[in-house]
Amino acid sequence: MKVVVFGAGALGVYFGGRWLQAGHQVSFLVREKRKKEIEEHGLYIHSVQGDYRLNEPDLILRPEEVESCDLVLLSVKGYHLEEALPILKQLVEKGARILPLLNGIEHIYKLQDELGEEAVIGGLAFIIATLDEKGHVVHTSVQHDIVFGPLAASQQKMCDSLSRMMDASNMNALLSSDMLKSLWQKYMFITAFSGVTTAANLPIGKIREQGETIKLFRAVLTEMKNLANAFHVRLEEQDIEETMAKMEGLAYESTSSMHQDRRKGLRLEVDHLQGGALRLAAQCKLKLPYIETLHALIKPFEEGAVSVGAKL
C-alpha cells in the first residue's frame, strides 16, 4: 500500500510509523518548519507498545512530488482542514482515497462535498499521543486503535485491504460495519469529554467526584444523541449508558487532547468540535444549551495561552 500521511503530528507519525515498520511505503507531507525539525532531531515513536525509530523518512513538501498514492491518512487538526482541501483534491486526482482520523463530524460532510463521497473512507482513533519538544511522538495509552469503515458501498474492497495492512501492523484495527454511527458515537463522547475537562480545567477523575459536573457530562451526551438523530443516525439511551461507562472506566488522571492543549497553551479545536455541533444544530433548528455554554467557556482559550494581566 502506498500511503501519504498528511498531518505528520502525533497521530500521523504514530500510525504512519507503524505501517512503515510493517513494510509499507509511507511518505510524510510536511511544511518547511516540520521538515527542518525532523531533519535535525530524527523521527521517533516512544510508546508503551514498543519504541520505533523511523529511519530517513520520506518527507515531501508538495503534492506534485507524489506520483501515485492509494491512501492519504489525514491527521491535521480541524482548524487546518480548510487549507488542506486543495492539496487533498490533487491527491484524490492521483487515485488516492482519504482516511481522516480527526475528531468530530463536520469534516466528514465537508470532505465528501469537496472530494466526492467515493473518496472519503470513515475513520477515527482511540489513542493518547502527543509530540515532545523534539517533535517525537510520545504515546502513553495502551490503546492504539483505529476504527474505520466504508461510507460508500464501493469502498468495501479498499477497506478489506486496509484491514489486512493494519492487522499486520503494531496497532489495533476495527473494521466497522456502521461507520457513520461509529463516528457519531465518538463525536458524542469527545464533545462531552473534551468540553467538560477543558472548561473545568480538570482531569476526568476530579470531575467524577462532582455529581453536578457528571450531570453536565450526561446532559451533553443527551444533546449529542438528539443531534445525531436529527442527522438520521440512530443513537439510543444505551449509547449514552455505554459512553458513561467508558468515562467511568478511565484512569483518574486521564484527560482529553483538547485539555492537554489548553494546559500547553496551544490552539484548541473548540470551533471544530463544540462549534461544529452548534452549526449542525442550527441547520435543523435544534437547541443545545449545555454545549453552547461549554463552547462559550472554552472560546477564550481557543487561540492558545491566555494572559490575564496583573493580579488584583
Ligand SMILES: NC(=O)C1=CN([C@@H]2O[C@H](COP(=O)(O)OP(=O)(O)OC[C@H]3O[C@@H](n4cnc5c(N)ncnc54)[C@H](OP(=O)(O)O)[C@@H]3O)[C@@H](O)[C@H]2O)C=CC1
Ligand atoms: N493526539 C491524540 O491523542 C488524538 C488526536 N485525535 C485527533 O486527531 C487529529 C490530529 O491530532 P494530533 O495528531 O494530535 O495533531 P498534531 O497537532 O500533533 O498534528 C497535526 C499536524 O498536521 C500538520 N499540518 C497541518 N496543516 C498542514 C499542511 N497544510 N501541510 C502539512 N502539514 C500540516 C501540522 O504541521 P505543522 O507542524 O506544520 O503545523 C501538525 O504536524 C485531531 O483532530 C485530534 O482531535 C484523535 C484521537 C487522539
Ligand SMILES: CC(C)(CO)C(=O)C(=O)O
Ligand atoms: C479521548 C481520546 C484521548 C481518545 O483517543 C481523544 O480522542 C482525545 O482526547 O482527543
